Amino acid sequence: MKAAIIGYGKMGREIERILAERGHETALIIDTDNAAELDAAHLAGIDVAIEFTTPQTAYDNIRTCLEAGTAVVSGTTGWTERLPELEELCRRRDGAMFYASNYCLGVNLLFRLNRELAAMIERLGAAYDVRIEEIHHTQKKDAPSGTAITLAEGVIGNLSAKKSWVNHAPGIECAAHRIDSPADAAPDQLVIGSLREGSVPGTHTVAYESEDDLLELRHTIKNRRTLALGAVVAAEFLCGRKGVYGMEDLMK
Ligand SMILES: NC(=O)c1ccc[n+]([C@@H]2O[C@H](COP(=O)([O-])OP(=O)(O)OC[C@H]3O[C@@H](n4cnc5c(N)ncnc54)[C@H](O)[C@@H]3O)[C@@H](O)[C@H]2O)c1
Known part of the structure; x- marks a missing residue:
């Protein structure tokens, strides 16, 4: 070639x-x-x-x-x-x-699991709220990541409680891994938190949280x-x- x-x-x-x-x-x-x-x-x-x-x-x-x-x-x-x-x-x-x-093959498997999990939660009618978090290196120019957008579209296409996504990027200096929903996000908006840290190639988490438990799908890229x-x-x-x-x- x-x-x-x-x-x-x-x-x-x-x-x-x-x-x-x-x-x-x-x-x-x-x-x-x-x-x-x-x-x-x-x-x-x-x-x-x-x-x-x-x-x-x-x-x-x-x-x-x-x-x-x-x-x-x-x-x-x-x-x-x-x-x-x-x-x-x-x-x-x-x-x-x-x-x-x-x-990354693993991320594309995550895309499938993410759609399937959203559909299962929809069928169960379970009381989970869902959010997405992505972490990348500080030189990344766009936020949220394209991968996070694909994940959000996978959730929105299968879970009727979420109609659109909204990005919450607290800034590249933020060290905390847990992002709280911004106060102005509507209940039917899926929050995508974007963090920029060091040289991280890419970590994505889809988290479903109820009052009683936390269920996370996470993928971490180890290298480019x-x-x-x-x-x-x-x-x-x-x-x-x-x-x-x-x-x-x-x-x-
Ligand atoms: N789809 C994926 O799996 C995947 C993986 C990694 C990165 N990315 C994306 O790919 C893009 C590049 O990532 P990167 O980490 O290599 O970034 P980078 O900043 O290291 O490299 C981008 C290069 O493009 C060059 N460039 C800018 N304008 C150009 C032009 N008009 N013609 C030719 N070259 C030009 C820059 O000089 C630079 O060398 C980003 O958008 C990133 O988010 C996607």
């Missing part, structure tokens, strides 16, 4: 290592200093581009790849309200794209390698395919 890396930061560098380990060629690396080189001419001959940049740049980068006819895998978070536009463009141009808010490996496996999956894909397709 001949790959392009768009965004040569923490993820881009890890992806480059894994591409090499798995016998793939990194033929093009794009970052801010050569961003103008992301065009059809430079993408010619590339099988798949892997994009991990910023919420401000992901849309244009993916669009450029699709318009050049290059398959693209992206994991950039914090911009996905515009994702449907690109999915539509991809289908119209008979292109190929893969997007996931989290490329699992995320980069997932993105490279997604690129291998996308090679030679047409269409719009996500982790559910890969896990099938």
